[in-house]
Amino acid sequence: MTNLQMTKNLHVCLSPSLLPLYKVDEYIAVIIDIFRATSSICYGIENGAEAIIPVAEVEECIAYRDKETGFLLAAERNGEVVTGFDFGNSPFSYTKEKVGGKTIVLTTTNGTQALHLSRSAKKIVVGSFLNLTSLCHWLKAQNENILLVCAGWKNNFNLEDTLFAGAVVDQLKSGNYKTDDPAIAANDLYQDGKNNLNAYLAKTSHSERLKKLGIEADIAFCLNVDITTAIPVLHGQRLIKLQ
Structure with missing residues (x-):
C-alpha cells in the first residue's frame, strides 16, 4: 500500500453551518463545545x-x-438553566454524587445541535480538554478520516472550540493525516495559546457571557487538561462510555 493510499484526512469544521460542505459519513466526528456542553458530558460520563x-x-x-x-x-x-429543569450544562452539576448511575437528557444552545447535525458520521465521540490525550490516543488507533466539529456559538465561529481542535491536530499531526486549512489555522491558534489557556481564552465572547452570569469557575474548570480518560461515544440515541 502506498503512502498516498494510507493517508487519512484530519479536517476541522469551524461551525455547524459549514457541515454541508463535508461528506460527514466518511468521517469519525468529534463534537467540540468547550464552554460547556462537551466538557460536562465528558465529566459526567467519567x-x-x-x-x-x-x-x-x-x-x-x-x-x-x-x-x-x-x-x-x-x-x-x-448560558442559563432553562426554568423547570434539574440543571443545565455546568460541569459542577455532573459530579459522581449527582449523576452516578443516572441517565441525563440534555439539550444545549450549541453542542447538542452540532451533534445532531453530525449524525451521519461513521462514529460520533465527544471531546474536551478534560479528556484530550485519551481521545487523541484513541483517534490515532482508528485509521479513519477525522472531522473535528466545532459547535461555535449559534452557528458562528468561536475561539475556544477552534483552539481545542488545534490541540487535537497538534497531537495527531505526526500521523499520516492530510490536514485542511481550518485544521492548520486551528493548530496555529493552539500554538499561540497553549502555554496559558486561561489567559488566551479570557478574551472570548462566550467567556464574557459566562462571566456576566457569575460562573467564571465553570470556565476555569473546562480548561483543565487530562483530568478524565472516559471518551463518550454515541450508541443509538445515547452517549455512553467507550469501552
Whole structure:
C-alpha cells in the first residue's frame, strides 16, 4: 500500500453551518463545545453517568418527563438553566454524587445541535480538554478520516472550540493525516495559546457571557487538561462510555 493510499484526512469544521460542505459519513466526528456542553458530558460520563441522551430542542427534553421515569433533565439556553429543569450544562452539576448511575437528557444552545447535525458520521465521540490525550490516543488507533466539529456559538465561529481542535491536530499531526486549512489555522491558534489557556481564552465572547452570569469557575474548570480518560461515544440515541 502506498503512502498516498494510507493517508487519512484530519479536517476541522469551524461551525455547524459549514457541515454541508463535508461528506460527514466518511468521517469519525468529534463534537467540540468547550464552554460547556462537551466538557460536562465528558465529566459526567467519567463520573459514572449511565448515559447522556442529547436532544436538539427543549421540547424534546420535556417529552422525556412524560415517557420515562428517573431520568435527570438538563436544559441550557444562552448560558442559563432553562426554568423547570434539574440543571443545565455546568460541569459542577455532573459530579459522581449527582449523576452516578443516572441517565441525563440534555439539550444545549450549541453542542447538542452540532451533534445532531453530525449524525451521519461513521462514529460520533465527544471531546474536551478534560479528556484530550485519551481521545487523541484513541483517534490515532482508528485509521479513519477525522472531522473535528466545532459547535461555535449559534452557528458562528468561536475561539475556544477552534483552539481545542488545534490541540487535537497538534497531537495527531505526526500521523499520516492530510490536514485542511481550518485544521492548520486551528493548530496555529493552539500554538499561540497553549502555554496559558486561561489567559488566551479570557478574551472570548462566550467567556464574557459566562462571566456576566457569575460562573467564571465553570470556565476555569473546562480548561483543565487530562483530568478524565472516559471518551463518550454515541450508541443509538445515547452517549455512553467507550469501552
